[in-house]
Amino acid sequence: MKALAAKSGVWAGYLAVLLLLPLIFDSILAISIFNQMAIAIVFALSYNMLLGQGGMLSFGHAVYFGLGGFLAVHALLMMENEAVYFSIAFIPLIGGLTGLLAGVFIGSFSTRKAGTVFAMISLGIGELVAASSLIFTGFFGGEAGVSGDRTFGPPLFGMDFFSDVDVYYLAAFWVFVSTVFMYLFTRTPAGRMANAVRDNPERAEFIGYSARWVRFISFCASGMFAGVAGGLFALNYEFLTDENLNLVTSGRVLLMAYIGGLGFFIGPIIGAIILTLMNFLLSNYTELWLLYLGIMFVLTVLFLPRGFAGFIMMHRLAWLRGSLHTLALPYLLTGLPALLFVLCAVCLLELSHAAEPVLHFLGLSLARDSVTVWAGLLLLATLGWYLTRKSVPGLRRAWEAANAPDADAAREQAT
């Protein structure tokens, strides 16, 4: 009962945040960031359904996103031509249905195997659809893409969808509904079996489940929610190109889900928020942000295989033991030099790429061609690196002490 109350509290909080966000940050830029986040959250969650919960690594998830989006744009166009007339609140549903249909068709042959074979089929289909989108220009619009107009439908609750805020509330509704349903899916027998098949398909088959059928169900559901995200994208941008179908988009959703953390339901949400924010904040300041993203991604795979959510959840044990505070100082001792190193490294990268002779970085004005600046930064970076390396053993010891089974006993003895 208590757990149920806590859970409904979390969901109520989620809903409240979704509803209150545009009231707190009401600038046009903030709203457009939120819209993009909403799309990214649904898309990344749908991807996690596949990879995190079903163990199917897909390099072509953008297919369902893009197809859903294209159908949604065509629905908008039909509305514009007065062929149909319904509220655009249902547009994401059209995207979802398209994604579901595509999932049923493609999943019917691609879910036979998981692992490398599945990854390769998804890559092949992704490339096939992306290349076809440039050939069949009637439907996909070629390189120019297809654009629609969302304002031709009837108004809904007094919203006519001229402004981005209206779209945000619509998107927030769909994000909430999709999140609830995707969460509930993980609780159904189908969702549970997806985990089992991911971990050990042979055992699942011995119990009497068809691994392929279980994968197929996850795959279709995942395609459907990707389609919903595509529909939201169509509503927000009113514009789709072949890029929404190709490997770039597929790769981006993989990055989001992985950086956020695959094993956790909340992981992709974190990843979607981080990446969208990074996209907006960094791409305005630097041309190199994709390089930083690449470095961050590779480092995440190397050192945080369970992503940011996994990193946070790592501290659960220490939290339960009440020894979390003992980690604060070691973290600070490692974190500060690491931050120094990262800042210096970023500064050096920017400096080597600066177009103007003076680079403004964190309130500093640095001369691009000055040897002193370069030498100083190199020195600081080396210092940061050295101190970080030096403090890591201490952090490891503190970590082990905080998580040791006898931590409680040891502390009681000490007092």
Next chain:
Amino acid sequence: MPEVLVFATLNGLVTGLLLFMLASGLTVIFSMMGVLNFAHASFYMLGAYFAYSISLYFGYWTGLILAPLIVGVLGALVERYGLRRVHQHGHVAELVFTFGLAFLIEEAVQFFWGQDTKNYQTPDLLDFPLFTLFGQEFSAYRGFMLAISIGIFIGLYQVLTRSRVGLIIQAAISHPHMVANLGHNVPLIFTAVFGVGTALAGLAGVIAGPVLTTFPGMALVLGSIVFVIVVIGGLGSLPGAFLASLLIGLLQSYAIAANVGMPDLLALLGLEFPRSHPLDDLWTLNLSQIAPILPFLLLVLVLIFRPTGLMGKREQ
């Protein structure tokens, strides 16, 4: 017609053998570590860029020798400090790691060399037509590419099947623990093979750079096709990769050269559609238009009907 056929065949062979240079390394690495290296084509791109930079100062031939070596060392470092670390988290993590690496290398190339296409030229020594057939020239450089690729193929085959090193590698692929028990350093063998595989990719980049243009997207263009080849040929099968490379090379070359399409087929069947038909794009489709998607079509078909590939042995 015969001149089209001859040149399409020659160009197909050049492309196919070039693809095999990439596919061979990828296949051997796969059979050893069980992971498909997504970043393999990125090493190919690095080869082209390194060779371009070296050729600016020391000429083409120095680049031809040095660039693959540099790429090979980089590859070995990636295996030693990246892949080996990720290995404990399973195959999905490895695949994702190489995917991230491909992404990172593309961005790094843009960081160091910029986004524009590099003016990487064929060497003057090979800048003449090798022979003229039916009034069409076949450049000496393409002949050189053909020769290098065939040389690599024969050399690789000889080393892997005839030499002691090749025997140890083959043994390490099938029975790593046994080989380790016999006193061989298996992790070192893995690193070395990874290095040689990436060096081969680098070499392919060096010789392909001047013909296929050196630009930051070159890895993406070839990367997925090499993947397709390895899967169609059968994961881990070197002869299969060879067959699939030639198949894809020739298929694409013929498709581009062939001047036929749906209109011809429809005319043959005696059908005709009005120009404004909703499926107009389909009825006017040309074979050369769908040449880029043929490999992927083939991949999907092969995976559906013969998941082990043309010459694959074990079920993955």
